[in-house]
Amino acid sequence: MITIRLPDNSTKEVPKGTTAMDVARDISEGLARNVLAAKVNGEVNDAIQPINKDAELKLLTWEDKEGKEAMWHSSAHLMAEAVELLYPGVKFGIGPAIDHGFYYDIDPGHHNITKDDLPKIESKMKELAKQKQEFVREEVPKKQALEYYKEKGDEYKVELIDELEDGTITFYKSGEFTDLCRGPHIPSTSPIKAIKLLSIAGAYWRGDENRKQLTRIYGITFPKKKQLDEYLEMLEEAQKRDHRKIGKELEIFTFSQQVGSGLPLWLPKGAALRERLESFLKKIQHKAGYEQVISPHIGNVNLYKTSGHFQKYGEDSFQTIKTPNEGEEFMLKPMNCPHHCEMYNAKQFSFRDLPVRYAEFGTVYRYEQSGELHGLTRVRGFTQDDAHIFCTPEQVKNEFKGVIDIIMKIFKALNFQDYVAQVSLRDSENNEKYIGSDENWDKAESAILDIVEDSGLDYIVEYGEAAFYGPKLDFMVKDALGRSWQLGTVQVDYNLPERFNLEYTGSDNEKHRPVMIHRAPFGSMERFVAVLIEHTAGKFPLWLTPDQVRILPISEKYHNYAEKVLSLLDNYDIRAQIDRRNEKIGRKIRDSELKKIPYMLIIGEKEAENKTVSIRRQGEGDIGAIPIQEFIHDMKNKIENELNV
RNA sequence: GCCUCUUUAGCUCAGAUGGCAGAGCAAUUCAUUCGUAAUGAAUAGGUCGCCGGUUCGAGUCCGGUGAGAGGCUCCA
Known part of the structure; x- marks a missing residue:
């Protein structure tokens, strides 16, 4: 006999090999019907997997995040089964659960699966789900698993298995469909009552643009039809908040093919709104000791060679423009920082003068791939509420905190509550992506982590998301359709001061290198206004709204x-x-x-x-x-x- | 950039099978001078994104290209 402890702290003595499903049935039939998976000693498992030792058990249902995950992951299998039955010979990539639903990447071979096929696949899924197919877990040796897929001719699965450690590999079988899968799965397809395939898109195999593009089908399922209806209604409501739609209706901004894609045109009402946001921030910054500066829209290409931007982005930028006679080369300004560095260099600074804070609503131009452009959130010309703080190493912490305060003030004034603070660090395995010494990076990264920890913010850490010259703290906010966008950003930079040979005189009468903090609380005016529109559905706060x-x-x-x-x-x-x-x-x-x-x-x-x-x-x-x-x-x-x- | 889809009046959209382009709203004019979410009538408005091809004839079929949408990759 083994002892099972339940979340309410009660215990049950059950025979070895009892499953979570057995325990659920013992409590009530109704509960058993709702069990999708089980958490055994903190690990999520199939509900029908035998438990062989004393364990803490939590039965997972639709109410639990892990329950939904199991359901959606199983739904992906169900979709794959339907696709395989309808289009024999297709191959499969990966098919995970996501925040809202699931997808499966499919190599359709000589078929061409389009949007028009979705209803057919959907009804096949419904038909299969009704058969209450059980998800059967099977452990097979790696060699056998490889043989299975080699015979099936699915090179994607072969590649995945190849990379797994030797030993046993788990397969899940439901109906006619067998898939390489770690699990867990729901006991059978019977809880999958409402099915909707939402969209179809291309997706590179393993996210690598040099590899084959597979067909990705997105879908979502629910245990009740009513839940699906509510979800679809919610999606529709969200689409009504789309800033591209509201922006047009309220005459905030427009685009013109003549002007060029990704180049927003701010209409009078939008311009007025934006000016109000800018003066709001200017006031706050003035109080916090910032000084406004202004720099031109282009700069000599050598400026960006010094900063490193040219080496990093030269080929993927708008190309340089040349003067007709001298052949001088200029770039559209992609960043304000090099200009601000040169402003710093225009004058001699003592440690007593620091920190120096140069702020500018600087319009920058970046070449974005055509498929990337999206309303006001991803554009080719935009204005950053940029500022660069030049300070001593000792001042970094305090200055960084000051910046976080400003960002919080703004989020509060505009009622932004659902943001995620993300610390973006280097990808240590991919060092060639970054400039600067390891020592400086270590300094900057640990400084950010310290400060963020002290600030009491809830934050997540992402590796490989840093800027090429330094780590950063980003504030991510979701749009109406749940897509995450970066708004505010703070970056510690030890590199540009070196590249631009920035100095100040210390109390020891020696030259020292200042540290730079790049920061933009709104991020870009375009993106910020886009997200603001979606959050307010166009009902802006009274102080901000164009017509009161x-x-x-x-x-x-x-x-x-x-x-x-x-x-x-x-x-x-x-x-x-x-x-x-x-x-x-x-x-x-x-x-x-x-x-x-x-x-x-x-x-x-x-x-x-x-x-x-x-x-x-x-x-x-x-x-x-x-x-x-x-x-x-x-x-x-x-x-x-x-x-x- | 890649995959799939879309592109018709200022806006939202209709226009099987190729046969001279349509609605609602908006606009303009006239009438009405009105009490809390659409007053009525009349008028005007389009080389059907662009270039090329097939055809006696193309909004419709084919090829290319621009722009937009949903993803993927990218994002200083």
């Missing part, structure tokens, strides 16, 4: 009073417009609502007589008439509160 108030006269008779209200609001810097169209009030309200104007002031006979305005709040409806001065006072208070962070 729209005055809606009931008819032309009240235009006079409307003009008076407008000039009053204007005196108090409240951004308002009058809807002078010859339309009914209902129409004017509807259009203002759709444009997400926070406040509508309805003005008719009553209001003109009593010197009041009838307020309608966007999304909330009529909230009654108040004297115009009172409205102005309330607005001012609200805006001040929003900015008071």
